[in-house]
Amino acid sequence: MLIAVAFIAFALFNFTGDPVVFMVGQDATQAEKDQLRHDLGLDRPFVVQFARFVGRAVQGDFGRSLRQGRSVAELLKERLPATVELAVVAAVLALVVGIPLGIYTALHRDSPLAHAVMAASLVGVSLPTFLIGIVLILVFAVRLKWLPSFGRGETVAIGWWTTGLLTASGRKALILPAITLSLFQMTLVMRLVRAEMIDVLKSDFIRFARARGLTERAIHFRHALRNTLVPVITITGLQLGAIIAFAIITETVFQWPGMGLLFIQAVNFADVPVMAAYLCLIALVFVAINLVVDLLYYAVDPRLRVDRTATAST
Amino acid sequence: MTLLVEAQDLARHYTVRRGLWRSPGTVRALDGVSLAIAGGTTLAVVGESGSGKSTLARAVTMIEAPTAGTLRIDGVDVGQADRAALARLRTRVQMVFQNPYASLNPRKSIAALLGEPLAIQRATLSARARRTAAREALARVGLGSAALDRYPHMFSGGQRQRIAIARALMLAPALVVADEPVAALDVSIQAQVLNLLMDLKDSSGIAYLFITHNLEVVRHIADEVAVMYFGRIVERAAKRTLFEAPRHPYTQVLLAATPTLAPRRTPTPPRGEPPSPLAPPAGCAFHGRCPLAVDRCRVEVPALRQVGETWVACHLAG
């Protein structure tokens, strides 16, 4: 799967534009261009280029940025913390708000508040991310001047990792982009939890739990919620990958110095190594998340944990 | 006279994957079953869940090929038959399922559902002729032609089962394989459907392979009975013989366990539950629950042999 993504990424960008044109000026001679092309290895056959790309990529070497002349791996490493922090905070926000709202709307289906939340969630699903971002900037940064509208604020370096979570300005800068990025996921999580929970509440074991006179609390949280979480884990897990991918838009709107912004800038300059590396990294993230989701299943659903046949007979 | 259905040592084994760390297991859903059905007779196959009776039904209807053994229908070996012969054989055998809610496509009108087999098997027939045939089939199962343009959800469970039976009749089959056709129906409706099946047998000489867990239904509808346990036939006999003198301990247990209206408490209910299909016991599959089991039963699989008028697979019978 990773190889496939790498191939597509590589192939796609190989035919999208000629980076050499961007790199040298309009008035460069053909000889100068050819020399550069040779130096970069761009005059080799496509297959050779790809093989070299893969060979180096597995060692963590994605080549050099055609625009900045720096190592791609280094560039990504520099930008990774910003994106990861943004994505994780957004995901946590989506879960922390989405799950309780989902539970509430499932348990109090006919209450006015639940109706209001459901209506609001419709807006959340349908509004495009950039619009939400711009509106938030307009209200909180421009009008109220409470929060910064762009950038990451001050960061603290911990080894090669930089974090904005330890400074006040860094935390303030994180609020608007995190809300923007999480809003769509939040509504998704909420609607998913609600639908699943309503389904689970109709099941036989909930009826049996009621027939045992258990408290509503035990029925809702111990039995209904736990069974609701299995499908929710899958979706939110997969959505975490989507959050990182979607971060491109949010990062652009807020000029957030993450990988997404790097990618957009790379696209503008047909900076193939950066684009290819970014896509490979995103694919890697998706694969890793899928693995984690599968492992989480084992924690939540005992049916997967134990071999059914081992103890089925007497 | 050639028999309508003749099965020799039919077997159907499934390979079951058991996760990454364990080697795959084999489930012997059907394990060396031989039987014969003559035209116009009813063979009832009785067994509990996991006995392989539904696998047998799928093998005889040619939905699923057996992994071993031969199946002859109308004297033709199904395993050797070419496509044309197979297509002809498939029209000879039709199936009625347990759940009339699931076996009828809810988006098709009754006329379309009944016309479907004709449209596939007798493509030359006009739409009008198909409709006429559908009307006739409905009449045979006691439904009026008003039903033609309705949809399955507009009918009750019993009516739907009638429609499913009508659909099975469309190609004038010689054999109808009925897999628990009345198990999902209420008692009074069950009686209606059983009556219908018997009337059809009398009027058009249809033979049935009747799969059921209900011995009382068998007592009513069967000519011959085969009792299955764990993929094998443990006893086969004419109905009267089987009910009056059951020879296999499992048949006896089954008869004793079947509740009746007359107060007839079983002094000791049968022991245990059927073994796991992935861990089949050695010897006779029933020995763990058998009140009579001796050492030989734990080692040697008993073969089906004739004792009196009964075929029975038990070391101790006779």
Next chain:
Amino acid sequence: MALLDIEGLSVAFGRPDSPIRAVDGVDLAIEPGETVGLVGESGSGKSVTALAVMGLVDPPGRVVARRIAFAGRDLAALTPAARRAIVGKDIAMIFQDPLAALDPCYTVAFQIGEALRRHGTPDERRSARRRRARALELLAQVEIPDARARLDAWPHQLSGGMAQRVMIAIAIACKPRLLIADEPTTALDVTVQAQVLELLARLTREHGMALLLISHDLAVVAQSVSRVAVLYAGQVMEEGRVPAIFASPRHPYTRALIDALPEHNVGRARLAALPGVVPSASARPPGCLLAPRCPRVRERCRIELPRPAHGEGSVLRCFYPLVPRGAVAADMGT
């Protein structure tokens, strides 16, 4: 005093101005330690009756009753919390599909312990160890082989029969005085059904527990209880002692149910089938609900609804009942 006393119980669904009555004026009394059967076809309202007693009818269903009393206390007058203190403790219920009724995410021991922690003795509520010991005891009581190993089993590791035993263990954990069993053996094989019925009989006998057995299967009920109420379209048609009610039924519907059984038609070519189907709850005939299908129907039946007539240990809702036959008893022997 009756342990459970239901009078005029009705459960309606649908809009208030055009109610669909699933249960329509049911009276039923169960004495302490008594075993009573509730039989009927699908849609007869037998399960809804039980759910109404348990307070488990979900909206939009509406329960109305002159009286639903348990051990002298009017259940309908209790607050939901007070009612939950009785439900699961003094009245327990088990359901048809045991594998679906157990929560797949928790072990057998946990689910038994849950009932004990809620309703058990002070000792059991306090100590997890005490609960585990009691759970083991209960599994042994419901005759689960190798009970100790089953304590930590998950529901999906159990066979249907085993799961039904676990459900029974959970239900009897707090020594209920009434156990309601809704089609407890319908999903089970015949041999396992016999075992579970035997188990229920033993438990009621040993604990002096009353049993309300709900089933569509007359034979199952005949084997297991001492008194039966026959439900049709939400109304009790006939009630009487076993085996008398099956030997010589007075109501044409009871008669028809018995006659439809293959057991009663040995040697006969056709089963005596009742024509037609149960009227839907929204389209009731004006008179007796059985009138459109009844072989003995007369003009009066189509106009007027017969009232239930109470006799000695029996109830009958019919204008023209069958005459008790002595000959039927001989018939039963075949």
